[in-house]
Amino acid sequence: MNDIDLYASFALPFFYNPQTPLLVKPGFSIHLWDGPVTNTAAPPDQQADLPARVYDAYLESLWNPQITAWLGAELAASIGVYSDFSKVVDHSIRIQGKGLAVLSFSPSFKIKAGVWYLNRLRVKLLPTGGIVWMPNSDVRFDILFPDPKFTKRITTIGTTDWRLMLRGEYGGGEWTVRRAYGVPGQIDQVNYNDIRVAGGLEFEQTAGVHGSLEVGVAFDREILFRSRAPDKYVPTTTVFLGGAIAY
Numbered sequence: 521m522n523d524i525d526l527y528a529s530f531a532l533p534f535f536y537n538p539q540t541p542l543l544v545k546p547g548f549s550i551h552l553w554d555g556p557v558t559n560t561a562a563p564p565d566q567q568a569d570l571p572a573r574v575y576d577a578y579l580e581s582l583w584n585p586q587i588t589a590w591l592g593a594e595l596a597a598s599i600g601v602y603s604d605f606s607k608v609v610d611h612s613i614r615i616q617g618k619g620l621a622v623l624s625f626s627p628s629f630k631i632k633a634g635v636w637y638l639n640r641l642r643v644k645l646l647p648t649g650g651i652v653w654m655p656n657s658d659v660r661f662d663i664l665f666p667d668p669k670f671t672k673r674i675t676t677i678g679t680t681d682w683r684l685m686l687r688g689e690y691g692g693g694e695w696t697v698r699r700a701y702g703v704p705g706q707i708d709q710v711n712y713n714d715i716r717v718a719g720g721l722e723f724e725q726t727a728g729v730h731g732s733l734e735v736g737v738a739f740d741r742e743i744l745f746r747s748r749a750p751d752k753y754v755p756t757t758t759v760f761l762g763g764a765i766a767y
Contacts, residue, residue: 567701
């Protein structure tokens with residue numbers, strides 16, 4: 521699996537409050553797949569065939585209103601087309617969203633709680649939340665389900681801060697694809713899920729350039745089909761590499 525993601529964020533004034541703008545993020549992703557390799561002698565409905573590539577084309581909006589000094593929120597919603605683009609059908613269009621209440625007990629300690637609408641075949645909704653704790657300016661704990669993260673600044677070189685990063689993630693996605701075996705020639709919906717644990721480095725320049733490099737392990741992987749042909753395919757645990765750069 522090779523994933524390439526491109527997106528941009530635009531801040532728009534919202535409710536006349538420049539401190540909490542509406543962020544609009546159009547994005548496009550390409551997922552390149554090789555496999556999975558299955559037993560070609562098995563019946564067609566046991567073949568977990570996938571196309572060579574699928575795409576995400578989406579528009580996401582995010583807003584973090586601060587209602588009072590201690591009460592805020594984190595809201596996000598997106599709509600997009602997730603498909604191999606051989607044919608776009610109703611299931612190709614997916615709506616996703618997230619909503620959390622944020623209680624700020626101090627600048628260094630917050631509690632978050634809410635729900636995450638994943639809109640996948642097996643998991644539609646996930647509870648999300650936890651605590652954010654910053655004991656000092658160099659260390660940050662985001663002890664949040666399902667995407668915890670720890671960062672610690674280790675050095676500053678010139679105008680660039682370098683941080684150690686450890687994180688977890690409930691990864692995956694969902695797309696409509698044209699099948700070759702399970703339902704030959706027909707459009708099916710495939711759902712890929714995994715759990716990821718990764719570590720690496722983050723960097724941030726005062727000029728606004730920031731990015732990351734990481735290596736991790738993906739486990740508890742599964743491929744599900746709406747047609748249930750096959751019912752489920754379980755790839756083995758694997759190692760992954762990732763990197764990002766933004767301005």
